[in-house]
Amino acid sequence: MRPAIALTTVSRSYGRGDSAVRALGNVSLEFPAGSFTAIMGPSGSGKTTLLQCAAGLDRPDSGSVRVGELELTELSEKRLAQLRRREVGFVFQSFNLLPSLTAAQNVVLPLRLGGQRPKRGTARAALDRVGLGKRARHLPAELSGGQQQRVAIARALVAEPRVIFADEPTGALDTRSAREALALLRSLVDEDGRTIVMVTHDPVAAAVADRVVFLADGQVVDSMTAPRADAVAARMTALGA
Numbered sequence: 001m002r003p004a005i006a007l008t009t010v011s012r013s014y015g016r017g018d019s020a021v022r023a024l025g026n027v028s029l030e031f032p033a034g035s036f037t038a039i040m041g042p043s044g045s046g047k048t049t050l051l052q053c054a055a056g057l058d059r060p061d062s063g064s065v066r067v068g069e070l071e072l073t074e075l076s077e078k079r080l081a082q083l084r085r086r087e088v089g090f091v092f093q094s095f096n097l098l099p100s101l102t103a104a105q106n107v108v109l110p111l112r113l114g115g116q117r118p119k120r121g122t123a124r125a126a127l128d129r130v131g132l133g134k135r136a137r138h139l140p141a142e143l144s145g146g147q148q149q150r151v152a153i154a155r156a157l158v159a160e161p162r163v164i165f166a167d168e169p170t171g172a173l174d175t176r177s178a179r180e181a182l183a184l185l186r187s188l189v190d191e192d193g194r195t196i197v198m199v200t201h202d203p204v205a206a207a208v209a210d211r212v213v214f215l216a217d218g219q220v221v222d223s224m225t226a227p228r229a230d231a232v233a234a235r236m237t238a239l240g241a
């Protein structure tokens with residue numbers, strides 16, 4: 001079966017000359033459809049760069065990035081923007097909800113920005129999926145951090161993307177809200193067959209994934225399937241994180 005995402009010899013550097021930083025060096029990785037992968041590594045190891053190249057938010061200097069049938073490095077900016085709205089969803093550490101919009105309005109915002117008029121019930125269905133159907137009219141400030149992150153997950157789901165990218169989704173949450181958000185992400189894989197790629201510093205969060213990929217200095221240095229938090233933590237310590 002074709003993987004949901006495939007990176008082949010992807011390199012990305014920032015800056016030029018003496019000050020150039022090689023954020024990714026010849027990284028090849030596949031993310032099977034319907035799998036949950038955690039990306040870990042010390043600060044500056046290239047995790048966010050990897051996520052952004054895989055999601056079409058950044059362009060690698062060389063190499064290939066395939067999302068389903070599409071070769072992202074060949075797409076125009078316009079097609080990349082379409083892909084980001086339709087084929088992939090994003091969840092960030094800082095939720096990124098607009099404070100003046102209700103939960104329901106935030107959820108359908110990606111559709112509106114894409115020029116669509118959301119069907120009745122679309123926001124409610126997405127909020128129901130994350131257990132917040134009753135909070136549709138609430139503003140972000142009227143919701144807890146954990147609830148705001150679930151609204152952000154509902155927003156990521158609204159275009160029914162096959163792939164969801166999450167950058168430190170539990171970084172701003174207390175332990176209990178983090179556990180709930182992770183259980184929700186897990187269910188999107190197990191029940192809905194979506195593919196998740198999640199950057200995290202937290203071994204407990206990584207242990208929810210099917211596989212952990214470890215980066216160091218812009219390279220894949222190890223991976224672990226059926227990860228346990230203690231083993232992940234030990235591997236991170238060995239990497240000097």
Ligand SMILES: Nc1ncnc2c1ncn2[C@@H]1O[C@H](COP(=O)(O)OP(=O)(O)OP(=O)(O)O)[C@@H](O)[C@H]1O
Pocket residue numbers: 014015021022023041042043044045046047048049050
């Ligand atoms: N826009 C940029 N301009 C210059 N250098 C950058 C830029 N973005 C990232 N880098 C550099 O590329 C390297 C990889 O950065 P990246 O953010 O991918 O790492 P990370 O593993 O996500 O780090 P962290 O865990 O601290 O978020 C770092 O050395 C970083 O300083």
